Amino acid sequence: MRLIFLHGETDLNAVTFLSPVTEEIKLVEERMRSQADESHADLRAALEHLLAAGGKRIRPTLSLLVGNMLGAPLEKVVTLGAAVELLHTATLVHDDLIDGSLLRRGMATLNARWSPPATVLTGDFLFARAAKLAAETDHLPLMKLFSETLATIVNGELTQMFTSRGLINRDNYYKRIYAKTASLFEMTSRAAAMVSPVDDTVIESMRDFGYQIGMAFQIVDDILDFNGEQAAVGKPLGSDLHNGLVTLPAIYFAEANSNDPDIQSLPSGGWTHTVNMTRLVESIRASNSSKQAMCEAEQHVEKALGILNTMEPCAERDALENLAKYIVDRKV
Numbered sequence: 092m093r094l095i096f097l098h099g100e101t102d103l104n105a106v107t108f109l110s111p112v113t114e115e116i117k118l119v120e121e122r123m124r125s126q127a128d129e130s131h132a133d134l135r136a137a138l139e140h141l142l143a144a145g146g147k148r149i150r151p152t153l154s155l156l157v158g159n160m161l162g163a164p165l166e167k168v169v170t171l172g173a174a175v176e177l178l179h180t181a182t183l184v185h186d187d188l189i190d191g192s193l194l195r196r197g198m199a200t201l202n203a204r205w206s207p208p209a210t211v212l213t214g215d216f217l218f219a220r221a222a223k224l225a226a227e228t229d230h231l232p233l234m235k236l237f238s239e240t241l242a243t244i245v246n247g248e249l250t251q252m253f254t255s256r257g258l259i260n261r262d263n264y265y266k267r268i269y270a271k272t273a274s275l276f277e278m279t280s281r282a283a284a285m286v287s288p289v290d291d292t293v294i295e296s297m298r299d300f301g302y303q304i305g306m307a308f309q310i311v312d313d314i315l316d317f318n319g320e321q322a323a324v325g326k327p328l329g330s331d332l333h334n335g336l337v338t339l340p341a342i343y344f345a346e347a348n349s350n351d352p353d354i355q356s357l358p359s360g361g362w363t364h365t366v367n368m369t370r371l372v373e374s375i376r377a378s379n380s381s382k383q384a385m386c387e388a389e390q391h392v393e394k395a396l397g398i399l400n401t402m403e404p405c406a407e408r409d410a411l412e413n414l415a416k417y418i419v420d421r422k423v
Contacts, residue, residue: 108414109147111406112155115169119151122173123180126220137201137213141180144198149308150175150275153414154283157297160407161287167228168283174224174237175279181217182244184210189248190334233282240278243270256335257357259345264338268309269302276305296398300411303395308418310388313338314381317372329372335362339387341371343380388419 109116123142127135151172158168186192187200188210194200202210218241225237247270255263280301284294316331317340331338337345337357345354353361353371362368375381395415402408 108156108410108417109152111410112152112159115155115159115165115172116148116151118169119148119155119172119176122169122224123177126173126177126224127216130216133209134213134216137205138217140198140204141184141201144195148176149414150179150279153276153279153301153304153411156407156411156414157280157283157300158287160402160405160411161284161289161293161297163283163287167230167286170224170227171233171279171282171286174221174228175275175282177217177221177224178237178241179275181214181221184214184217186248188214189252228282228286230286233285236278236282236285240274243274247271247274251336255337257337257360257362259337259342259354259357261342264342265306268306268313272309272312273302273305276308277301296401300395300398303391303398304415304418307388307391307395307415310339310384310391311419311421314340314384314388317376318381329368329375332362332372332375333365333368339384340375340380343383344375344378347378347380348374385419392416392419 120142124138127138154168154172154175157163158171159165183195184201187195188202188207191202192200193203201213205213222237222241225234228234247267250270251267255267277298278301281294281298284297287293313331316338317329319328327333332341335357345351345357348354351371351374353367353374355361356364356367392415396412399408399411399415
């Protein structure tokens, strides 16, 4: 049976999945802030600015909930959560610079305040500190997984930059969103299980759980790029398409409208024509392509919920269920 997600429950789900780990998230943020204690004053200020940008801290929350559900030592999952969130923050710093973004969540990005070299170096510093925290888990397989995930993310960004512009291809899209987003969710959930007293079957289940919600998360991001509230999304609607990136709503539209001249122009650089792409964005918004894409996101969440059903009932399992539902029910 296909699940129906009610879009009035976003805030409730968010509060519910955060509530079991509210105090632990504070510990994660303390660990993150402490990484710049002995560094240059401007680096400390930059990290504080980045942390002040907020966000739901979904990735460290995932680490804490999985670890607590499976009996992991709190210190290890706090350290893992800080490592994952610093890694995520570092990728955002570099992404904003690459994309020329001046705002994120309504706040000025680092590259809006600093020069490109300083911004790059700050991102590099955060990557280094994230790796240091991963090493502090004293778990060699986790450290290897952490480095492999970073390589996956960077390779995905390079692939997107050099070979994906204007490409209408599902396989390419799924590989891109795995590299960009799902790989980090997958690593977080898997790593939290790896430092827990569980067997390989449970570790694999948690890896799959992270993969499923990570894929759903990015698909919903891509839907919001067309249909979200611009002030909340923090960038012009359809910005991916204007940058030549064909995401799932556009793929559904292209499959149903292969003779559309704006669609036909994409592989030959049509995405560089602002007027044409603005028209295409409006055509996609007026179609049911985003609803079709949302069905895919919900299918991933259904699979994630099925995995959780194999776990013993507990408050953390309930919170993970609410986290999974929140992912397809958020507005930003």
